[in-house]
Amino acid sequence: MFLAVLIALAVSFLLILVRLINGKTTxxxxxxxxxxxxxxxxxxxxxxxYMGRPxxxxxxxxYALINFIGTVAVLKLFDKGTLGDK
Amino acid sequence: MDNLILKVCTKVLFTPIILFGLYVQFxxxxxxxxxxxxxxxxxxxxxxxxxxxxxEDCKVIMPPKLNFFLLxxxxxxxxxxxxxxxxxxDPYLSYDVLGSTKxxxxxxxxxxxxxxxxxxxxxxxxxxxxxxxxxxxGKKNND
Numbered sequence: 001m002f003l004a005v006l007i008a009l010a011v012s013f014l015l016i017l018v019r020l021i022n023g024k025t026t027x028x029x030x031x032x033x034x035x036x037x038x039x040x041x042x043x044x045x046x047x048x049x050y051m052g053r054p055x056x057x058x059x060x061x062x063y064a065l066i067n068f069i070g071t072v073a074v075l076k077l078f079d080k081g082t083l084g085d086k
Numbered sequence: 087m088d089n090l091i092l093k094v095c096t097k098v099l100f101t102p103i104i105l106f107g108l109y110v111q112f113x114x115x116x117x118x119x120x121x122x123x124x125x126x127x128x129x130x131x132x133x134x135x136x137x138x139x140x141x142e143d144c145k146v147i148m149p150p151k152l153n154f155f156l157l158x159x160x161x162x163x164x165x166x167x168x169x170x171x172x173x174x175x176d177p178y179l180s181y182d183v184l185g186s187t188k189x190x191x192x193x194x195x196x197x198x199x200x201x202x203x204x205x206x207x208x209x210x211x212x213x214x215x216x217x218x219x220x221x222x223x224g225k226k227n228n229d
Contacts, residue, residue, distance in 0.1 A: 055117040058110065062127060065103060069134050072092065076137055084219035085140045 002050035006043065013039050030074055037067035089138075096138040103131035111204050112197075121200040125207025133215050141219050150216060153209050160205030167198045 013036065020032035041060045048056025077083060111124035136144035168179040175183070181195025182188045 058113075058118055061106065062110075062123070065106075065127070065130060069130055069137070072134065072137050082220060082222050083137065083215075084221075085142060 002046050005046050006050065009039055009043050009046065013043075026078060030071065030078075034067065034071045037063065037071075041067070092138045096134055100131050100135060103134070104128050107131070107204075107208075111200065114200055115196065121203030122207050124200075125204040125209075126211060128204070129208045129211035129215075132212050136215060136219065141216065145216070148212060150213070153213050153216070156205055157209035157213065160202040160207075160209065163202030163205070164199055167195055167202070171195075 016032050016035045016039065020029055020036065023029040023032055041064045044056055044060040044063060048054055048060075073083060107124045107127035110119035110127055111121065114120035114124070132144055132148055135147070167181075167184070171180040171183055172178050179195075179199075181192040183191055184194045184198075185191030
């Protein structure tokens with residue numbers, strides 16, 4: 001069953017990759033990259049259970065966190081042109 | 087950035103991120119984790135705070151002077167634990183002599199060394215962010 005979920009995640013990953021490559025604006029691309037991050041978080045968790053090592057959930061939590069912070073940083077960079085104040 | 091949702095999310099997430107960093111720090115002997123990862127996770131909390139509020143606000147809760155002090159303290163802790171073993175007659179960074187038994191000594195040693203690594207990595211990441219945050223990448227280039 002976990003294998004089926006992994007295959008479904010891979011298919012949706014490919015669909016999002018298409019959206020990432022021919023996205024219309026920069027923000028569509030950022031959204032697609034963020035979605036790929038979410039897919040990978042799910043993939044790490046499901047892969048951990050599939051291989052019988054549930055402690056992979058820790059890694060997926062870290063991945064979700066870095067994904068969120070990275071998206072905020074890229075959006076701020078496009079909004080203001082810098083990561084600092086000004 | 088003047089976004090209420092991001093500000094509230096950051097305020098809610100700040101403490102759990104640091105708690106998760108401590109969990110990764112002290113869970114390093116049993117699962118994935120250790121000083122480097124924990125340092126980066128704790129630094130991520132401060133970087134998120136600096137991104138959503140401002141670098142000046144982040145410098146209030148983590149002043150650059152304290153930042154440099156903790157950075158040096160972590161490296162000092164690592165070296166000091168090694169020198170203790172050297173003084174007590176074992177090779178450098180030998181943990182066996184730190185506790186009453188060999189196993190207890192190794193537990194104490196690895197905990198202290200990993201804590202030093204975590205402290206240094208966390209503060210190096212924060213000071214790198216302070217150094218490069220105000221770099222100007224050029225204004226608004228949408229496609």
